[in-house]
Amino acid sequence: MNRKDVAKRFPVKVELHVHLDGAVRTQTILDIGQKRGIKLPASTVDGLNKEIVISYGASLDTLLASFHIFAPVFAGDRDAVYTMAYEFCEDCARQGIVYAEVRYSPHLLANTFDKPAYARESGSFSPRDVVCTVNEALEKGSRDFNITVKSILACIRSSSEWSKEVASLCKEFRNSGVVGIDIAMSEFLSDQHPDECPHRQAFLTAKNDGIHRTTHAGEVGEPANVYEALDDYYAERIGHGYRSILDAKLYERIKREGIHFETCPISSLKTAGASSRTDHPILRFATDGANFSINTDDPTVLGNDLTDDYLMALEFGLTEKQIQTSIFNAAWSSFASDKEKQEIIKKLVEVYGEN
Structure with missing residues (x-):
């Protein structure tokens, strides 16, 4: 089966694990870079893709390193962040995605720090401003392209000082499109007691506030990372989670409790997750x-879209029915409201029948 066949077989899709700053169009990076006077290592789409798209058998660190090439183009710039989020909605609609949850770190896109993570210089574009901007763009994009796109705010493992604010922003904007909290970047176990770990405290706050939780865990780390996600971060979904199968007790628990795995086939092979x-x-x-x-996961850096990942799943040996089931799983495990879930399921049933 080729890409064209796969697109026809699965015309309606749901996506739960994709990073906003990892899904920006390469042409948009070039356009904004030129507008802002930011020099990039190439001046064409093909040329820049050669610099930022990673190869099979690379690593998670290689993937993260690519962001340092292009993220400074839009970080700290309100118009650029708005464009990135709005175009994300259009790109989803083109793929037949009817519902998506896109995640990002407000702090990585802000510039109100002495040494911003990605932005070229300090300024007044705060993490809260970033969330407001993304919410505005996703709301308009959802309306213009007749889809539904929600957002998840991500903590960053190496920057625990941001996590309390992330939880606060999740609560403040829970009725404006923000549906969950995440923790991302390189996996490592906290060496702090749960009562003292800012990340864990942020997730406890989110849980108490009724905010949904997902975490990156078991992608390249050990099963212990997944235990931590479940027991200390109260995770309802696991980003990736491949290493869970190395611990039979853990894997059985996840299946028994219905914890959702947000898998990313192409990403897993390019980052050594598998x-x-x-x-x-x-x-x-x-x-x-x-x-x-x-x-x-990160289409800009992986050179993929959802059809490519479905095709890869078929190459793994999944059946068309199993992929259909995964789409329904995504709908039921989304952080959408019950009413929104029913609407998504209705659209899926119209195309695929009862699952």
Whole structure:
């Protein structure tokens, strides 16, 4: 089956794990870079893609390093962040995605720090301003392209000083499109007691405030990272989670509790989350009836879209029915309201029938 066939077989999609700053159009990076006078290593789409799209068998660190090439183009700039979020909605609609949850770190896109993470210089574009801007763009984009796009605010593991504010922003904007909290970047276990760890405190606050929780865990780290996600971060969904199968007790618990795996086939092979297409954890999830979905992760850096990931899943050995099930799983495991979930499911049933 080729890309065209896959697109026809799965015309309606749901996506739960995709990073906003990892889904910006390459042409948009070039356009904004030129407008802002920011020099990039190439001046064409093909040329820049050669610099930022990683190869199979690379690593998570390689993927993260690519962001330092292009993220300064839009970080700290309100118009650029708005454009990125608005175009994300259009790109989803073109792929047949009817509902998406896009995640990002407000702090990485802000510039109100002495040494901004990505922005070239300090300024007045705060994390709260970033959230307001993204919410505005996603609301208009959802309306203009007849889809629904919500957002998830991400804590950054190496910057625990931001996490309290992330939880606060989740609460403040819960009725304006923000549906959950996440923690991302390189995996490592906290060496602090749960009562003293800012990340864990932020997730406890989110839980008490009724904010949904997802965490990056078990992508390249050990099963211990997944235990931490469940026990200390109260995770309802796990971003990636492939290493869960290395611990039988953990894996059985996840299946029993219906914890959702946000899997990303192409990303897993490019970041060393998995080493083989023939014995991939996603095939195990599908065969065992685990709750999982299929997602893109970072299209800008991976050179993919959701159709590509469905095609890769078929290469792993998944059946068309299992991919259909993953789409329904995504709808049911989304952080949408009950009413919104019913509307999404209705659209899926119209195309695929009852699952």
